[in-house]
Amino acid sequence: xxxxxxxAEKGWSAGSQAVAAVVAVGGLAALVWALGGSFQQQAxxxxxxxxxxxxxxxxxKHLSGAQLCTALNRPDLPMxxxxxxxxxxxxxGSDATITSADGSKTPAPEGNVDLDTYSxxxxxxxxxxxxxxxxxxxxxGAQKRTILGHxxxxxxxxxxxxxxNLGGGKVDTGPGGIARSLMVxxxxxxxxxxxxxxxxxxxxxxxxxxxxxxxxxxVLPEVPGWTAG
Numbered sequence: 107x108x109x110x111x112x113x114a115e116k117g118w119s120a121g122s123q124a125v126a127a128v129v130a131v132g133g134l135a136a137l138v139w140a141l142g143g144s145f146q147q148q149a150x151x152x153x154x155x156x157x158x159x160x161x162x163x164x165x166x167k168h169l170s171g172a173q174l175c176t177a178l179n180r181p182d183l184p185m186x187x188x189x190x191x192x193x194x195x196x197x198x199g200s201d202a203t204i205t206s207a208d209g210s211k212t213p214a215p216e217g218n219v220d221l222d223t224y225s226x227x228x229x230x231x232x233x234x235x236x237x238x239x240x241x242x243x244x245x246x247g248a249q250k251r252t253i254l255g256h257x258x259x260x261x262x263x264x265x266x267x268x269x270x271n272l273g274g275g276k277v278d279t280g281p282g283g284i285a286r287s288l289m290v291x292x293x294x295x296x297x298x299x300x301x302x303x304x305x306x307x308x309x310x311x312x313x314x315x316x317x318x319x320x321x322x323x324x325v326l327p328e329v330p331g332w333t334a335g
Contacts, residue, residue: 155179155197157217169230169330171199174217177328178228178303178321186320187305189223196220224313227304228325234298237291251288253322255335258290260315265306283310288322294335301326 157175179197184190197219203211216229241248241259248261265282285306292299303322305313326332 154181154193155195155219157197157199168213168232169215171201171215171217173199173330174215174228174230175199175219176217177325178217178226179219180324180328182324183219183226183321184221186324187221187224187317188314189221192221192223194219194221222308224305224307224317226321227302228329229302229304230292230300230329231302232299236296236298237289237300238296240289240300251319252335253288253290253319254326255294256291257294257296258288258322260286260288260318262286262312263304265310283307284312286313286315286318288318290322290326292331293333301329301332 157179158172175197176199179194180186183194184192197217199215199217202214202216204214205211212232214229214231216227218228219226237257237259238250241250244259244261248259251258251260263285265285283306285304287302287304289300289302291297292301303318303325305318305321307313327334
């Protein structure tokens with residue numbers, strides 16, 4: 107599966123270095139710009155990053171990446187993460203699609219926010235697979251939870267670090283850190299589909315599960331279409 111890489115909004119210097127983490131979450135690959143790249147705040151701009159506006163008229167049936175970004179990029183996000191002195195340095199949504207073996211296409215929107223310490227992603231799945239079935243698929247390390255009255259699964263995934271010189275085109279790969287994710291059923295009866303909140307750290311330290319849960323419990327009720335458990 108090929109994921110689209112966002113185009114850079116600002117120019118790169120010939121000798122600049124970029125670092126990215128490829129995170130396999132729920133069987134999908136997500137490319138997250140972590141340093142010096144597209145959507146990065148300018149060094150002199152100390153205001154928190156904001157998400158692009160959502161075109162709700164065009165996105166009446168499915169959530170958009172902009173809507174997910176807006177829900178995730180809360181003013182109190184640094185406090186929820188336990189890093190109150192930080193702020194959102196990048197914030198953006200993407201609206202990729204997944205092509206199945208039969209050729210059908212499914213929207214795969216996600217919102218992304220990067221701070222100094224943490225990176226976060228909020229995504230949604232509209233399929234009919236219950237979270238309980240996903241827990242079995244994710245293996246013995248997955249932990250069943252309940253979040254806001256909805257069935258959920260907490261699990262880990264490994265990131266793969268990519269570093270490349272934008273002037274010379276050389277790309278190096280290496281082991282990254284651990285991403286922790288909460289897969290939360292869209293409804294309390296676990297009738298299929300889920301929201302997923304993922305966090306990982308820039309220093310490759312294992313993320314704080316308590317921080318992940320705090321973020322999920324505050325963010326998910328703000329996502330359009332969320333139903334109370």
